[in-house]
Amino acid sequence: MAVAAPAIDTVLARPQRASTFDATWLLWIAIILVLLFLVVSPFVYLVLTSFQAERTGEFTFANYATAYGRARYVDALFNSLKLGAVSAALAGVFAVPLAWAVARTNMPGRGLTRMLVLATFITPPYTGAVAWILLAGPNAGWLNRFYMLVTGAEAGPLNIYSFTGLAVVIALYSFPYIFIFTTAALELVSSEMEDAANILGAGSWRTMRRVTLPLALPAILGGLIICFLEAIALFGSPAMIAIPARFNVVTTQLYQFFGNPVRVEVAAAYAMPLLGVTVLLVLVQRLITRRKGFVSLTGKGGERRPILLGRWRWVMFGYAMFVASLAVFLPYIFLIQSAFAKAWGRGFLLDNITIANFRFILFEHSTAAQSVINSFLYAGVSATVAVFLTLGVAYIVVRRLVPFGGGLAFLCVAPFVIPGVVLAIGFYAAYAPPPLALYGTALILILAFTTRFLPVGYVNASAAINSLNPEMEEAVRVLGGSRLTALRRVVAPLLKRNLLGAWLLIFIPATRELSAAIFLYGPNTKVASVMIFDMSEEGNFERLAALALVLQVLTLPLLWLGQKALGRDFMLRRNAT
Amino acid sequence: MSKLVLKNVAKRYGAFEAVSGFSLELAKGEFVSLLGPSGCGKTTTLRMIAGFMPPTDGTIEMDGRQISSPSGVVPPENRRMSMIFQSYAIWPNMTVGENVGFGLQVRKMSRAEIDRRVDAILDVVQMRNLKGRYPAELSGGQQQRVALARAIVVEPEVLLLDEPLSNLDANLREEMRFEIRRLHDEFKITTVYVTHDQSEAMVTSDRIVVMNKGRIEQVDAPHVLYSRPRSRFVAGFIGRTNFLEAAQQGSDVRFDGFSAPAAALEGTTGGGALLYSLRPQAIGLASQRPSGAGLSVEGEIAGRSYLGEYWDYQVRPLAGAKPLRVSTSPNAVFEVGRRVWLEIDPAAMVRVE
Numbered sequence: 001m002a003v004a005a006p007a008i009d010t011v012l013a014r015p016q017r018a019s020t021f022d023a024t025w026l027l028w029i030a031i032i033l034v035l036l037f038l039v040v041s042p043f044v045y046l047v048l049t050s051f052q053a054e055r056t057g058e059f060t061f062a063n064y065a066t067a068y069g070r071a072r073y074v075d076a077l078f079n080s081l082k083l084g085a086v087s088a089a090l091a092g093v094f095a096v097p098l099a100w101a102v103a104r105t106n107m108p109g110r111g112l113t114r115m116l117v118l119a120t121f122i123t124p125p126y127t128g129a130v131a132w133i134l135l136a137g138p139n140a141g142w143l144n145r146f147y148m149l150v151t152g153a154e155a156g157p158l159n160i161y162s163f164t165g166l167a168v169v170i171a172l173y174s175f176p177y178i179f180i181f182t183t184a185a186l187e188l189v190s191s192e193m194e195d196a197a198n199i200l201g202a203g204s205w206r207t208m209r210r211v212t213l214p215l216a217l218p219a220i221l222g223g224l225i226i227c228f229l230e231a232i233a234l235f236g237s238p239a240m241i242a243i244p245a246r247f248n249v250v251t252t253q254l255y256q257f258f259g260n261p262v263r264v265e266v267a268a269a270y271a272m273p274l275l276g277v278t279v280l281l282v283l284v285q286r287l288i289t290r291r292k293g294f295v296s297l298t299g300k301g302g303e304r305r306p307i308l309l310g311r312w313r314w315v316m317f318g319y320a321m322f323v324a325s326l327a328v329f330l331p332y333i334f335l336i337q338s339a340f341a342k343a344w345g346r347g348f349l350l351d352n353i354t355i356a357n358f359r360f361i362l363f364e365h366s367t368a369a370q371s372v373i374n375s376f377l378y379a380g381v382s383a384t385v386a387v388f389l390t391l392g393v394a395y396i397v398v399r400r401l402v403p404f405g406g407g408l409a410f411l412c413v414a415p416f417v418i419p420g421v422v423l424a425i426g427f428y429a430a431y432a433p434p435p436l437a438l439y440g441t442a443l444i445l446i447l448a449f450t451t452r453f454l455p456v457g458y459v460n461a462s463a464a465i466n467s468l469n470p471e472m473e474e475a476v477r478v479l480g481g482s483r484l485t486a487l488r489r490v491v492a493p494l495l496k497r498n499l500l501g502a503w504l505l506i507f508i509p510a511t512r513e514l515s516a517a518i519f520l521y522g523p524n525t526k527v528a529s530v531m532i533f534d535m536s537e538e539g540n541f542e543r544l545a546a547l548a549l550v551l552q553v554l555t556l557p558l559l560w561l562g563q564k565a566l567g568r569d570f571m572l573r574r575n576a577t
Numbered sequence: 578m579s580k581l582v583l584k585n586v587a588k589r590y591g592a593f594e595a596v597s598g599f600s601l602e603l604a605k606g607e608f609v610s611l612l613g614p615s616g617c618g619k620t621t622t623l624r625m626i627a628g629f630m631p632p633t634d635g636t637i638e639m640d641g642r643q644i645s646s647p648s649g650v651v652p653p654e655n656r657r658m659s660m661i662f663q664s665y666a667i668w669p670n671m672t673v674g675e676n677v678g679f680g681l682q683v684r685k686m687s688r689a690e691i692d693r694r695v696d697a698i699l700d701v702v703q704m705r706n707l708k709g710r711y712p713a714e715l716s717g718g719q720q721q722r723v724a725l726a727r728a729i730v731v732e733p734e735v736l737l738l739d740e741p742l743s744n745l746d747a748n749l750r751e752e753m754r755f756e757i758r759r760l761h762d763e764f765k766i767t768t769v770y771v772t773h774d775q776s777e778a779m780v781t782s783d784r785i786v787v788m789n790k791g792r793i794e795q796v797d798a799p800h801v802l803y804s805r806p807r808s809r810f811v812a813g814f815i816g817r818t819n820f821l822e823a824a825q826q827g828s829d830v831r832f833d834g835f836s837a838p839a840a841a842l843e844g845t846t847g848g849g850a851l852l853y854s855l856r857p858q859a860i861g862l863a864s865q866r867p868s869g870a871g872l873s874v875e876g877e878i879a880g881r882s883y884l885g886e887y888w889d890y891q892v893r894p895l896a897g898a899k900p901l902r903v904s905t906s907p908n909a910v911f912e913v914g915r916r917v918w919l920e921i922d923p924a925a926m927v928r929v930e
Contacts, residue, residue: 471666477653478627478660479680479731489679493670 028402031393035411038451042426043418046275049429050268063269067257076248077273080232083167083249087231088224090171091178094323096220097316098175099182104189104212106306107316116324118572121176122555123331124512124529126236127548128173130536131331133240134338134545136160140345142334161245169237172327174230178223180572181289185219186212191305204307218288225285229278233419235515236529240536250274251421251515258519264429271422282417339545357546368547371531372554378442378527379510382449383457383503389450390457391465391499395491398465399473412458415451420515423452428519440522448516453506460505464498465491497565504562505571508555578641580605580767581626581735586635586645588621588791595621596791599635603735606765608758610778613788614814619771622788623737626769627660628653639734659733661741665724667712673699673723674708680731698730701760718749725757729764738770742777754780775815779803787811803856809929812854819860819901821926823851834897835874837923844928853926857904861920862890862911874919876901878911892919 053060068074101107102114135143136158144156159165189212197207235251242249248256250273257267309316338344339357346352361368393412397405415423427448432439438447468491476486514529521530528551535544562570579602586599596618603609611619625632628650637645644651659680667676674695681691699705702722712720721741728736738757742750758781761768772778778785779799787794787802787810795802795811806812809820823832830839830851839845842853867873879900880891888909891900895916903919911917 469664469666471662471664472668474627474629474653475660475662475666475668475727476679477629478656478658478737479727480654480657480683481679482652482654485683490668490670494668 025402027392028396028408031389031396031408034389035393035408038447038454039411039414042423042430042451043414045430046268046271046422046426049265050272052265054263054265063265066263066266067270072248073253073270076250076253079163079242079247080250080274081277083163083170083238084228084232086163086167087170087174088227090167091175091227092220092224094171094175094327095178095223096182098320098323099179100186100212100216101309101316101320102179103183103186104307105309105313105316107309107313107320109317109320113320113324114569114572116320116328117176117179118559118569120173120324120327121571122508122559123173123328123552124236124514124548125170125173125234126240126514126529126532126536127335127512127552128327128331129169129237129240130532130541130544130548131335132160132165132169132172133536134334134344134541135330136165143330161241163242163245163247166238166241166245167231169241170231170234171227173237174227175323175327176572177226177230178220181219181223181226182216184573185216189215208307222285222289225281225288229281229419232274232277233421233515235421235518236533239533251419254421254425255518258425264425264432267425268429271425274419275417275422278419278422279417335545335549338542339549341542344541344545357542358550361543361547361550365543367526368531368543371526371528372547372550374442374525375511375528375551376554378446378449378525379507379513381446382453382510383506385446386450386453386457386506387461387499387503390454390461390502391495394458394461394465395487398462399470409458409462413455415453416455418452420452420513421519424448424516424519427451427516439520440525442525444520445517445525445527448520449510449513452513452516453510456505457502460498460502464495464502467498468494501562501566501570504558508558508571511555512551578605579603580607580640581769582638583622583626584636584638586622586625586632586637588618588625588630589633594791596625596632597634599791599793601786601793601796603767603769605767608761608768608770608781608783610770610772610782610785611788612772612775612778612785612814613794615773617788618791619773619788620739623660623739623769623771626735627658627737628656656735657731657733658735658737659728659731660737660739661724661728663740663743665720665741665744667715667720667723667727669712671711672708673704673710673712673715676712676723677727677730680727684731694730695726698726701729701763702726702756717745718753721745721749721753722756725760729760729766732764733766736766736768738768740772741770742772742774750774750777757781779815787814789814804925805927806854806929809852809854812927812929817857817902819855819857820929821853821855821901823853825849825851832897833899834876834894835872835921837872837921837926841923842926842928843924852929854929855901855921855926857889857902859922859925860892860901860903862892862903862905862909863918863920864911864915866918867920869920872919872921872923874921876917876919878913878915878917881911881913883907892917894919 050063051059051061053062098113098117102110107113133141135141138144138159138161139156141156141158141160144158147153147156160169193215194207194211197211198204202210232250235255238249238252239255242252250270254267254270257263257270337348340354341352342354342356343352363369390412393408396402397409418426427444428439431444431447438444472490472494473483473486476490477483481489512529513527514533517527517530518533521527528547532544532547535547559571581603583599583601586596587594588596599622601609611622613619621630624630625645626637628645631647631650632645633647636643639656644656668679671679677698678691678695681694695708696705699708702725704719704722704726707715707719712723715723724741741757742753745753754777761781770778770781782799784796784798785802786796789810795807797805802811802815806815812818812820821832823830825839825845828839829836830842830845844851861867866875874894876892876894878890879893882889885907887904887907890903890905890911892903893900901919
């Protein structure tokens with residue numbers, strides 16, 4: 001015998017009667033409390049507050065009467081719906097051809113196109129809006145000036161301060177959602193499905209129309225809905241463009257209710273349609289993507305051959321570069337120009353170049369540098385809390401350690417249907433008044449960010465844990481290790497990459513979050529996004545551009561890290577959104 | 578004293594009985610297989626033995642001490658058992674050596690002692706040279722050996738195996754069966770082996786527990802199980818067989834196309850409808866009427882398949898309707914339609930329920 005006599009000193013324990021109550025239950029209760037605090041209570045307070053009279057707190061419908069009592073308040077609601085529809089449609093026009101070309105054809109520059117979509121995706125919408133003010137501002141905008149130069153006309157044709165201008169700018173920075181959904185679906189359509197149509201006599205055009213597109217349609221619709229929701233929930237771009245253009249949307253109107261004096265009760269009442277539409281559309285979206293199409297598409301996609309476009313591939317490439325110019329090339333060229341300019345309107349002259357803007361925001365301005373630090377700090381804490389919280393929930397849900405795990409999972413993904421603006425109002429209503437009095441503290445921002453990004457964390461965490469065979473942990477236990485040992489020695493090391501990925505997917509968007517932050521920041525807790533917004537109100541585009549670029553540049557190492565750990569398209573996968 | 582005793586163990590999920598009335602005693606060092614089709618409750622039973630789930634009824638004892646009952650279970654980590662999983666569950670973040678040494682480390686052994694034992698067991702499974710490799714670099718068979726080494730090195734009181742070979746290809750599976758039995762002969766660890774593959778169970782086991790729909794059908798040594806199945810299910814599940822319906826008429830038992838004296842057959846005391854199992858190998862096939870003591874039945878070749886190791890004939894008795902399956906050596910060639918003689922030993926006919 002090769003192994004010596006046993007020297008195992010573990011003693012066989014007596015049957016444990018208390019085994020139905022162990023540490024997992026304490027953890028479970030703790031998690032429930034945290035989720036109640038983060039998700040349920042702000043929501044409950046939002047609804048309650050909308051029915052409470054200011055100061056007295058008596059039950060009343062007066063807030064609703066005020067919120068919907070004026071034609072322009074009601075107009076703002078319809079403006080939002082119209083804006084959502086137009087932006088989503090435009091985003092579809094940008095995204096679907098690109099997605100199809102990248103996923104299924106031999107268009108040149110597919111990798112480049114993907115990269116540019118990623119660049120679009122990581123550009124905050126408000127930064128894009130600022131860039132487009134530089135490009136298409138009436139008279140002074142670069143595109144208008146170029147048009148006047150070429151044609152000799154008196155005025156340029158473009159005016160960013162318009163409904164159309166706003167819709168285009170929003171579409172330009174939300175189309176990546178549709179792109180992600182559509183490529184994911186198209187990559188699951190195997191060539192064999194198309195071959196089957198071909199062999200029955202359908203040409204490639206007919207095949208695309210009757211087979212490929214219908215299979216991808218649920219995903220496209222799902223993406224359109226997400227874009228719609230993004231557009232109606234957005235605060236930054238409308239505030240920069242719609243307010244000067246003298247029209248309101250829901251979010252800007254909410255911001256005005258929050259101005260001096262803060263009328264949180266009216267704001268809460270006014271937020272209800274936004275919340276309702278979002279909940280409804282998310283349900284519709286789930287229904288669409290879950291029904292036909294996606295179900296049959298899961299599993300192996302089989303072999304995929306690119307469709308040969310022939311000469312048309314250059315046309316497609318041209319279109320891809322056109323979209324990229326609108327979303328990336330032109331905006332960044334002129335943002336950079338502005339950031340390094342003494343006065344952006346003077347253009348690309350050598351004596352107009354300066355680094356004073358960077359020096360100003362980094363060293364001279366009283367709060368700009370601090371705002372960047374705040375952004376990264378709050379985002380970092382939020383991402384860490386969200387990742388570990390959702391990991392804990394996902395673990396006990398997936399491993400069925402407690403009854404009603406599904407309820408916990410629901411609480412984690414529920415914030416997905418709460419627009420940032422609405423969430424902020426809920427947080428304000430719940431935690432601004434005493435006893436917590438968190439308004440203006442770093443904590444309220446961190447908690448709000450954590451809640452906002454819980455769904456991203458949960459989707460990733462549960463996917464990661466589902467990918468782990470439970471036998472890996474059972475093997476630990478059978479060999480004498482506790483559940484904790486299994487978590488520490490096996491689960492955590494195996495999920496390292498996934499956790500890092502989830503962390504980055506929360507951290508990156510959290511560093512540029514504006515919709516919730518604008519309602520919750522205080523004098524000492526200004527974040528970079530709020531700083532940029534303030535500068536845009538001052539019309540200080542050179543310094544603003546410098547700050548926006550600093551924010552973008554600081555993101556690059558994180559992006560690199562994520563791509564290193566998780567693959568090049570880690571942000572463009574479906575569970576990223 | 579028995580090593581492991583299961584008394585009337587049951588597991589219910591709502592109204593569904595996954596396992597019921599399961600009683601079994603394992604002697605120390607015994608190798609027992611739980612064999613049955615998927616969904617028969619064998620894995621559930623194994624997981625109850627491991628302590629991953631409590632029984633809804635009954636108890637499990639090890640060395641005379643109760644380790645599982647509906648009111649409480651000793652958690653798996655305190656049972657000093659080990660288990661080999663269907664997926665092997667080799668931890669991809671640890672090397673072969675770290676995987677194998679894990680259980681010893683948990684038992685707080687010294688570094689040197691762990692090294693010594695890991696090396697020794699890796700020698701046994703011929704994996705010593707791959708000690709520093711990560712699992713992703715190993716083939717399926719090598720991972721299987723790591724799993725074996727990891728489970729055995731801790732010298733468990735009981736070794737549990739859950740369909741350990743189902744993910745291997747056919748050749749490797751056959752090789753690993755012998756490997757598992759060899760390791761058992763070397764270490765004499767009390768073993769419970771779950772499988773749906775009858776030849777796996779027959780090669781490895783001292784005794785086989787045949788399970789069906791959550792219940793034990795029969796517990797016996799492999800050769801007894803094959804030659805004397807007690808139920809229709811066992812006879813059909815272990816190997817191929819002919820089921821012969823019969824009716825007793827006085828001192829004769831009438832089958833389809835032939836009859837036999839009741840005195841020569843087992844289980845003919847009651848009379849009425851009877852069912853017998855007759856293995857294809859137990860039937861002789863000849864061109865002339867055989868002169869032996871058994872029954873001789875004239876028949877016609879109704880069909881045949883050549884399977885390399887044997888011929889599989891379907892022979893219809895001249896007076897009967899249903900053909901019997903007969904296995905012969907590859908050299909015994911009869912054309913389809915030819916008249917032949919079947920030689921049946923009544924003692925080989927086993928009455929089943």
